[in-house]
Amino acid sequence: MIRYFIRRLLEAVPVFIAIVTAVFFMVRFVPGGPFDRERPVSPETLEALNKYYGLDKSLCEQYFSFLKNLSRGELGPSYKYGGWSVNEILAEKAAVSLQLGICALLIALALGLSAGFASAVLSKSKIGGALSGFSLLGICLPSFVLGPLLILVFALKLNAFNAMGWNAPSDAVLPSLTLAMFYAAWIARLARNGAIAETSRGYVRTAYAKGASRGRVYLVHIARNAIQPVVSYLGPAAAALLTGSFVVETIFQIPGLGRFFISSALDSDYTMIMGCVMIYSAFIIIFNLVSDLLLAAVNPRIASEMSK
Amino acid sequence: MSLLEVKNLKITFSARDTSTEAVKGISFRLGENESVAIVGESGSGKTVTAMSLTRLLPPPPACKVSGEISFDGTNIGSMSEKDLRKIRGRQIAYIFQEPSTSLNPVFTVGYQIAEAIRLHFPEEKNVREKVVESLREVGILEPQKRCDSYPYELSGGMQQRAMIAMALACKPRLLVADEPTTALDVTIQKQIIDLLKSVRQKRRMSLLLITHNFGIISELCERVIVMFRGNIVEEGACRDVLHNPRHPYTRALINCIPRLGARGRKLEPIDYDKL
Structure with a gap:
């Protein structure tokens, strides 16, 4: 199992380098540069800026100096936010997005699994149908509708939370709910469909035939089989949640990483783009690996495949 | 007194606007320490009959069961879910196909x-010991080690042995074996039949064998019930029915058994128009 883990990490290295390389060249082929403004800058200033940031060198030289810095963990200065290095911005903003993302992930899991399994158990009754309808609503409702709706009800009408900002712990409630809803709904559907498909399996009949109660059959026998699609989905979902969301962070005015994904690309802030891309792809790689390991913990057959 | 008594059992499956009567009012008995086979082709209602004995069929409205099933004098149909769980596995155990x-x-x-x-047996302390013992009883080698095996690590024959071990673990009074050998290849079939035979002799337990294979019943059962399209068409001692089938369907079924060494004899499919 440990060998599998190490092998997967080693396999991820060339993938990571390929992504970084592709993005490095792609952003430089996009017309415009980091110092283009609405008001033109004088050619002398532009030349000085390019020289200062090393952008006057050839692409190849720039690429290798980027790799050299990367190997030391240096991502360089941001072109847009003077005086800030990309490392500093990432560290500060990612921490906020991470907190928000973890809250959202936990909410999504708790809500999604309980709603999903409940609607599977009650699939023949009206409550089950209603739950599955709600989950469809959760998938269809975009966060730019849900967020303002939550603000309207809980902040403006009920005065229970602040409408925006990121100061008190309670400020995390509305944005993480907004962020979590889509994922909760998706998890609920995966869990529900998984559980319903499992109920017609032979081992369920065996479990009833040996005298197990309905609760036991669902919680012990069906749950462990039905949770597998949810576990596989958790990898990409966690990566997306933890790197922040542009929409949610903008609605709730949260100083997270999400908006940098968009703004850095619009500003051609090359170093910042690279930082965002690297964080996102690292998260994807890591969380896919984590979800595969979790899957092995749930399903012994997958575990034995891995230790081969 | 008989251990199991089924009176006028009817089982109906309903989907949106169609309903199918799978079992059309059958009655039979099974004595203590008796071994009975229910024989019939696919769709004759034998498996659903077996399932209905402990109410393992889907609940109404999808499936409706009427008639009376009594086990050891108690009516299964009117039992609470909780009492029923004490019967399942403990009194009546199953092996599936x-x-x-x-x-x-x-x-x-x-x-x-x-x-x-x-x-x-929630008070049982040496559960693992019992498990190992039950695996040994069904002839699994290295039962200590096999205990920790997952089903996919065992062959089909071993899996069926493990199923039998599970069914026997609580010392049931009636074992319902629903086509226990159908999914296995022929040599393994023979082993499983021999195993069931020896266990039954040792345990003195009743057996209800559900099968479409006339070849295996003479070894295991004393009495045979032939089912066809939800009805019992013939019932009697195993030897009588095999050697002297009265109903044309039974005759046709027996004709379907391939015989070793019977050269030049074509296997005859059942001609339903003649029945």
């Missing part, structure tokens, strides 16, 4: 057998 899907893929064989023991 497809061992590979009848075991839960994510739990060890030992865990699944132990579960049956824990459900019915």
